[in-house]
Amino acid sequence: MDEIGKKKTLLVALGGNALIRKGQRGTVDEQFENLKVPIRQLARLSKKYNMIITHGNGPQVGNLLLQQELSRDIPKLPLEILVAQTQGQVGYMIESSLDSELMALGIIHQKPLVSLITYVVVDPDDPAFMSPSKPIGPVYSKEEAARLPFPTRETKKGYRRVVASPRPLTIIEKREISKLIHMGFIVICCGGGGIPVIREGRSFCGVDAVIDKDLASALLAQEVGVDLFIMATDVEGAMVHFGTPRQELLRRLTPAQAEQYLQEGHFPPGSMQPKVEAALQFVRNTSRRAIITSTASIQACVKGTTGTQFVL
Secondary structure, X not given: OOHHHHOOEEEEEEOHHHOOOOOXXXXXXXXHHHHHHHHHXXXXXXXXXXEEEEEOXXXXXXXXXXXXXXXXXXXXXXHHHHHHHHHHHHHHHHHHHHHHHHHHHOOHHHOOEXXXXXXXXXOOOOHHHHOOOEXXXXXXXXXXXXXXXXXXXXXXXXXXXXXXXXXXEEEOOHHHHHHHHHOOOEEEOOHHHOEEEEEEOOEEEEOOEOOOHHHHHHHHHHHHOOOEEEEEEOOOOOEEOOOOOOOEEOOEEOHHHHHHHHHOOOOOOOOOHHHHHXXXXXXXXXXXXXXXXXXXXXXXXXXXXOOEEEOO
16 A cells, blocks of 8 residues: 555545634735644644645625625626635635645645535435525615515624525535545645535536535545544634533533534534534544544644544
């Protein structure tokens, strides 16, 4: 077996905060600067591991939707195209940042990189399509929302467009990703959860929806045989009684314990819940380890010293 075949494979899912932090405008300079923290760690880990990197795209898609609203004379693009655009945008930023870090370590020629536009199949009969719930894009007044051609929902900021968030069924490019990993590539893929598509005969058709990035990443990790699945976010890990004086970081969780905390409502929808569900999905289907950790602790969490470790 060659050196690449001997290495274990990591899949690291970077949250949106890896590029844009709370309170920032999200300029290109800010995003590149923020990426230095996780990317420097990934470059070091790539010495010992094969690697897949997935990422969020919420702020980037939101900005594109806002630009479309402000440029009314330019034809509007469907959500599937915006997801594809941000896969390329964020993939480029991660790839170029990683390229710089690998050069600094003197190992760039040993680690080819590739960013891959990724489709993810969803079920057209998924119940999520009957009750869209994922807020995206600009904020509207109640009067503006009433005139829009798509469903909206009131949020803390105001009324926002809502789209379905169906569960991912399979990653179309899983075979290509697996081959690239075995050839020694670091693969950047499944940006924003992937482009949601449904089957139409022997082809695919994009749909107006968003797929949870962590659930898609867990599915990809399972389909290509990843050894360790890491979700990097803006907190240390999964916590009970979050935001209260009783807040406690959970260092180690079995599926049964995680299910209990989910049922008790400790992990809110739209934040920690999908991450815990993704970890459970991966651990149960592979019997391997999943971790939720902060973007500053990716390298340390591999050793089991930080974050929330999900194990059987």
